[in-house]
Amino acid sequence: MDSEDEFMSGASSGDDFANIEDSDDDFDNEDQDLGFSQDKDIVRTSKKSYEVDFEVLGPSQIQLQQDVQIKDVADVLGQPPEAAAILLRHLRWNREKLFDRYMENQASLLDEVGLEEDASHTPSTKKIPDFECEICMSGDSDVETYALKCGHRYCVDCYTQYLASKIRDDGEAARIQCPTSGCKRIVDSKSLTFLVEDNLKSRYRELINRTYVDDMENLKWCPAPECIYAISCSVRKKDLAKIVPTVTCECKHPFCFGCAHEDHQPCPCSLIKKWIQKCEDDSETAHWISANTKECPKCQSTIEKNGGCNHMTCRKCKHEFCWMCMGLWSEHGTSWYNCNRFEEKSGNDARDAQAKSRQSLERYLHYYNRYANHDQSNRLEKDNFAKTEKKMTLLQNQSGMSWIEVQFLETAAKTLQECRQTLKWTYAFAFYLARNNDTIMFEDNQKDLELATENLSEMFEQPVEQLSAKKLDILNKNTYCSQRRVTLLSDTAELLKRGKWTFNISLD
Amino acid sequence: MALPKRIIKETERLVAEPVPGISAVPHEDNLRYFDVRIHGPASSPYEGGIFKLELFLPEDYPMTPPKIRFLTKIYHPNIDKLGRICLDVLKSNWSPALQIRTILLSIQALLGAPNPDDPLANDVAQHWKENVTAAIETAKEWTHKYATDTAT
Ligand SMILES: [Zn+2]
Numbered sequence: 001m002d003s004e005d006e007f008m009s010g011a012s013s014g015d016d017f018a019n020i021e022d023s024d025d026d027f028d029n030e031d032q033d034l035g036f037s038q039d040k041d042i043v044r045t046s047k048k049s050y051e052v053d054f055e056v057l058g059p060s061q062i063q064l065q066q067d068v069q070i071k072d073v074a075d076v077l078g079q080p081p082e083a084a085a086i087l088l089r090h091l092r093w094n095r096e097k098l099f100d101r102y103m104e105n106q107a108s109l110l111d112e113v114g115l116e117e118d119a120s121h122t123p124s125t126k127k128i129p130d131f132e133c134e135i136c137m138s139g140d141s142d143v144e145t146y147a148l149k150c151g152h153r154y155c156v157d158c159y160t161q162y163l164a165s166k167i168r169d170d171g172e173a174a175r176i177q178c179p180t181s182g183c184k185r186i187v188d189s190k191s192l193t194f195l196v197e198d199n200l201k202s203r204y205r206e207l208i209n210r211t212y213v214d215d216m217e218n219l220k221w222c223p224a225p226e227c228i229y230a231i232s233c234s235v236r237k238k239d240l241a242k243i244v245p246t247v248t249c250e251c252k253h254p255f256c257f258g259c260a261h262e263d264h265q266p267c268p269c270s271l272i273k274k275w276i277q278k279c280e281d282d283s284e285t286a287h288w289i290s291a292n293t294k295e296c297p298k299c300q301s302t303i304e305k306n307g308g309c310n311h312m313t314c315r316k317c318k319h320e321f322c323w324m325c326m327g328l329w330s331e332h333g334t335s336w337y338n339c340n341r342f343e344e345k346s347g348n349d350a351r352d353a354q355a356k357s358r359q360s361l362e363r364y365l366h367y368y369n370r371y372a373n374h375d376q377s378n379r380l381e382k383d384n385f386a387k388t389e390k391k392m393t394l395l396q397n398q399s400g401m402s403w404i405e406v407q408f409l410e411t412a413a414k415t416l417q418e419c420r421q422t423l424k425w426t427y428a429f430a431f432y433l434a435r436n437n438d439t440i441m442f443e444d445n446q447k448d449l450e451l452a453t454e455n456l457s458e459m460f461e462q463p464v465e466q467l468s469a470k471k472l473d474i475l476n477k478n479t480y481c482s483q484r485r486v487t488l489l490s491d492t493a494e495l496l497k498r499g500k501w502t503f504n505i506s507l508d
Numbered sequence: 509m510a511l512p513k514r515i516i517k518e519t520e521r522l523v524a525e526p527v528p529g530i531s532a533v534p535h536e537d538n539l540r541y542f543d544v545r546i547h548g549p550a551s552s553p554y555e556g557g558i559f560k561l562e563l564f565l566p567e568d569y570p571m572t573p574p575k576i577r578f579l580t581k582i583y584h585p586n587i588d589k590l591g592r593i594c595l596d597v598l599k600s601n602w603s604p605a606l607q608i609r610t611i612l613l614s615i616q617a618l619l620g621a622p623n624p625d626d627p628l629a630n631d632v633a634q635h636w637k638e639n640v641t642a643a644i645e646t647a648k649e650w651t652h653k654y655a656t657d658t659a660t
């Protein structure tokens with residue numbers, strides 16, 4: 001591969017490697033511009049203020065990035081690639097640190113990772129007269145023992161078992177320490193290959209690969225179960241007070257690059273962490289709220305919520321009310337939709353300390369109630385995905401529409417889910433938001449999105465026979481919902497970027 | 509079914525050379541299960557108390573740490589309502605070269621030096637940080653109330 005040297009010189013820092021997207025095939029192409037500007041995925045048209053640039057990496061791309069760095073370091077240090085790989089892993093792929101340490105004291109660094117200059121050194125076991133192993137508390141003069149350079153010696157069986165348990169059960173690989181408590185000596189890869197049983201070697205290799213992504217600040221594994229992709233994104237920890245970096249994996253899973261939690265826009269990472277902690281701490285108090293049943297405010301008969309819509313109609317007395325605030329539904333649809341805002345009580349009560357603590361609980365419950373409600377609706381709507389498919393089939397049969405023509409239902413289901421997800425986190429955000437002129441805009445945006453979402457949800461849950469006539473309405477409402485969501489996210493992200501929000505808690 | 513030699517030896521040594529202020533006695537019907545008593549260290553809020561714990565050696569002990577829990581109620585920032593203990597050597601810093609004896613000594617030391625910055629019981633840790641004197645007072649009360657009845 002003649003082009004490789006050219007490629008190396010073009011790539012000057014670790015961060016640049018993250019942007020390499022070309023497949024192995026392109027790699028040999030001399031004329032290919034390996035600068036990173038033309039990357040298809042990175043350049044997006046009309047990026048919104050809440051979107052971040054990112055790239056999805058598959059296993060071969062992750063491998064390629066490592067190989068490139070290993071070769072580069074091997075060339076600079078004049079070491080074989082295997083040694084460069086060990087050094088890079090040991091120093092968590094921090095090349096600057098590696099070069100510094102290498103220049104400072106080459107011998108001690110090589111020794112530390114078990115790459116002593118005496119390359120002929122091969123690990124071997126030893127018999128020690130009257131040996132007693134501290135792990136199995138047995139032994140004698142014939143038992144084979146092993147020790148790293150630190151001299152902490154154990155019988156080979158125990159050593160092997162120890163490494164197996166670290167690799168198999170704890171998922172450790174590149175930085176397993178000597179079994180002695182407090183000894184920081186790393187088990188070098190020669191010793192590992194020497195001691196570990198063959199059946200664990202492939203697991204070891206896999207783990208070694210995983211640590212590369214774990215060690216790189218610009219890479220994160222997709223947290224979806226069994227997912228093999230990693231995401232590359234330039235957002236750093238220090239940026240997280242100004243941006244909520246939601247990324248979407250190849251597997252379609254959207255998550256936060258900052259904290260690997262589910263997509264929690266518009267609420268910053270540090271706030272969702274505090275919020276989740278608070279909800280856990282207060283869960284006993286708040287538990288009743290998340291219950292699936294409520295009493296009809298008019299006739300007191302028990303009503304179960306079984307869809308995502310908040311418009312409840314009591315089966316018994318036909319009373320129509322809002323699930324969230326229990327107020328009359330008629331007041332919601334036509335007039336002032338007042339369900340999203342907690343009216344601060346007059347300062348009068350505040351003098352009384354007890355009233356104050358009750359008020360702070362009420363305030364929390366107000367936001368928690370709405371947060372939990374959207375969370376629950378979202379879950380129900382997720383279950384409804386299978387039902388949506390059934391609905392689509394049914395509608396096809398009843399109306400004679402084609403499969404393509406009934407796709408609007410799937411689109412609506414997806415929009416509902418996205419909007420609920422966003423709404424849910426707007427309440428955590430609002431809980432920590434200190435009042436200023438911009439909070440009114442935020443609450444208006446929230447209110448608009450909530451109303452639109454409830455409308456769409458209600459249309460969506462109509463009996464199938466009414467759906468074909470409502471197709472246009474649903475499509476229009478769907479578009480409107482998406483627009484409201486984009487507006488809310490854009491406005492909120494814009495002010496976050498500019499540091500315009502004030503919170504009643506510190507953002508770190 | 510056979511008990512590893514290591515467990516037999518450890519148990520023998522615990523009996524032959526007991527640690528002052530600590531006892532660990534295996535159940536007759538399950539030699540991996542120990543009844544543990546730790547005396548609260550002198551000049552700590554737990555002084556004068558005798559704390560009961562249960563200790564279990566899992567199948568892959570000593571590759572994995574013993575499972576251990578306070579049975580006596582205790583007011584301590586690193587011990588939660590269920591008696592679970594936040595101690596590094598019981599988790600990531602466990603080493604198979606450590607023993608029951610060393611672990612129990614670490615727990616005794618934890619009683620002498622609570623660490624509210626690495627809390628398991630959040631509310632207790634909060635109390636400890638905001639008002640050390642009052643927190644220590646509560647710990648003393650609890651010791652008196654729950655840990656001094658040695659009859660059982
Ligand atoms: Zn041994």
Ligand SMILES: [Zn+2]
Pocket residue numbers: 148150151152178179180183184185
């Ligand atoms: Zn050692």
Ligand SMILES: [Zn+2]
Pocket residue numbers: 222223224227228229249250251252253
């Ligand atoms: Zn994924």
Ligand SMILES: [Zn+2]
Pocket residue numbers: 256257258259260261264268269
């Ligand atoms: Zn996050």
